[in-house]
Amino acid sequence: MKPRVLLIDDDPGTLASLSRAFALEGYVVDTASAASQAFERLAAEPVEAILSDVVMPGMNGLEFLAEIRRRVPEVPVILMSGQATIEMAVQATRLGALDFVEKPVGLERLLLTLRNALRLDRLERENRELLHYWRDELALIGDSAPMLALRALIERAAPSDVSILVLGENGTGKELVARAIHELSSRHDQPFVKMNCAAVPADLIESELFGHEKGAFTGAVAQRRGRFDQADGGTLFLDEIGDMSLAMQSKLLRVLEDGEVLRVGGANPIRVDIRLISATNRDLGRLLSENRFREDLYYRISTLSIRTPPLRERREDLPALATHFIRGACRRNHWKEPHLSPEALDILRAQPYKGNVRELRNLVERLLILSESDPISTADVRTALPSLATSSRSAVPGEGTLYDLTQHYEREVIRERLRLMMGHITKTARSLGLERSHLYKKCRQLGIEMRETGD
Ligand SMILES: Nc1ncnc2c1ncn2[C@@H]1O[C@H](COP(=O)(O)OP(=O)(O)OP(=O)(O)O)[C@@H](O)[C@H]1O
Ligand SMILES: [Mg+2]
Structure with a gap:
């Protein structure tokens, strides 16, 4: 234009x-x-x-x-x-x-x-x-007690130069925590360099971390700076450190102790000044006891350990997170921002979220693409839920009376919805379009046990 x-x-x-x-x-x-x-x-x-x-x-x-x-x-x-x-x-x-x-x-x-x-x-x-x-991408959303504690710990730990180990399940925000620490530290205007130890092939990890000289190995056509070198003055974030081989662990330990790196094929060590943050979703205690992670390295990288809480331990943050992801996606795509109906939010809140915040974010973004209504309805959420989407595509049985099959299907639907609504009868009835008394009658007739939790 x-x-x-x-x-x-x-x-x-x-x-x-x-x-x-x-x-x-x-x-x-x-x-x-x-x-x-x-x-x-x-x-x-x-x-x-x-x-x-x-x-x-x-x-x-x-x-x-x-x-x-x-x-x-x-x-x-x-x-x-x-x-x-x-x-x-x-x-x-x-x-x-x-x-x-x-x-x-x-x-x-x-x-x-x-x-x-x-x-x-x-x-x-x-x-x-x-x-x-x-600002959107780096915001740590949530005001639940575990998040307040996490934020307080980040603020206390950031200004010191100690090495920090971030522990937590997949998708709980370990990388966000690492970036927040960097942003709040005196190194914030210096580089933040990340390396994913699980994503780099074992034979390349040394040159990735420490760099190499020209001709150090086949394919090393030019000198290359390693991540340590790139992060000099700033923060080095070693993600998935639990996946590092024992051989590499000893090399890393030596560099951390000496404060010097030697490029692969190089003769002169280079002094580096980095603040180390590591993260893993592995059970390091177990790796230590099985001798798959060096104890001396463990102590070196974890002057302070920070644990990111799984989403199921802070479900009260779900509305704020969902709104945050809706706003972010709409801003990025120049979409009009829809609202979430309270019932839709109830279904979102009831999901197990094994993939934690990342799973919620993906679900919300899928929901925005699939949904056409504003406010977003329960039907929209159900379409976007992966588990329900696949079960609705299940094969139609080739035998059984219509009566039995319908009863069976009704039972499944009501049980699933009760589970989603965490046993909340009124909400379950509303989301199924039934009167509360009608739902009671149906459950008795279908032999569904009802354990009230929310009414
Ligand atoms: N508290 C939070 N507030 C806002 N967004 C969050 C929060 N926690 C996680 N996220 C978002 O969830 C996604 C996953 O976060 P992140 O990559 O930091 O997790 P992770 O713990 O490193 O996961 P993995 O172990 O799978 O690498 C990102 O999009 C991140 O922005
Ligand atoms: Mg990560």
Whole structure:
């Protein structure tokens, strides 16, 4: 789409000639010949840049600029003036004008200024979006007791330089914790470098970590810096450290003790200054007792251990997490943000989440793609749930009476829904579209045991 710009000048001749020139350059041009008219135009249609004369009847140019900045603070403004003084230009810049062009303006110069203004504006917008994106991605959501304790521990541990081991199940936010520690540490403006020890093949891990010299092995066509080197001054995050081989563990231990790395094939050790954060979802206690993890390395990497709680231990955080992921996905995809109906949220809350927060995030994002309603309904959630989606595709039996099969199916459906609603009878009845008394009768008739937990 062509950028729309607003031209403001009280001289009709200037307005006409500039309009023509800008239109020829592909801009959609809006014009105003006085401040009041300019405000009307701005209210009627958003513009991407404003070019304005400074001296106009009815309003002082700088007051006018201040008012524009107040109404549309994000739109770049270029001022043009025939009586420009340096002082005026300084004041205009202070008020947020992007540029100050002297009249009579050279058209080429004005077009260039406008192009630059629009480019700068686009960069700033992208920058803001990126910032939002990272703030979203790095936020540790949840105010449950385990999350408050986790946050307090992170805040206490971050400023010190001790090595930290983050322990927790899949998808509980171990990497987020590592990044939060880095962000809150004095190393926050230095690199955060991550290596996943489980993802790098065993024979490459040494060169990945410590780097290599040219010709150190077949394929080492150039010198390469290792992760230690890259993280110098900052934080090195060793993910899935429980998957590291014993041989590699001893090499890592030596580097941590000496504070020096030797590139593969290299002769001179390089001093590195890193803060180490490691993480694993493995049971390190067991690996230690089975001699699959070195005890001395364990003590070296875990001056402090931090445990990320599984989602089932903090179900009260589920609404905030779900809302957070909905908002993030909608912002990224420029979708309108739907609400979650309370019943839909109940179903979400009742899931087991073996994959923890990551599973919830995937479920919510799938839900946004599949759902067409606002608020999101229970039916939408059921479609997005993987377990129910597969069971609904089960084969139709080739024998049995219709009565028996229907009874069997009804029993399954009611049992599953009771489970999802954690035994809450009223909610189960509502989500099945039944009266509470009707659900009671059905359960008695089908021989379903009801254990009230929530009513
Ligand atoms: N408390 C939280 N608040 C917001 N998002 C979270 C939280 N915990 C986890 N997430 C999100 O869940 C996903 C998984 O988090 P992360 O990668 O940090 O988990 P992990 O513990 O490292 O998992 P794995 O062991 O599988 O690598 C990410 O998208 C992350 O943003
Ligand atoms: Mg991880």
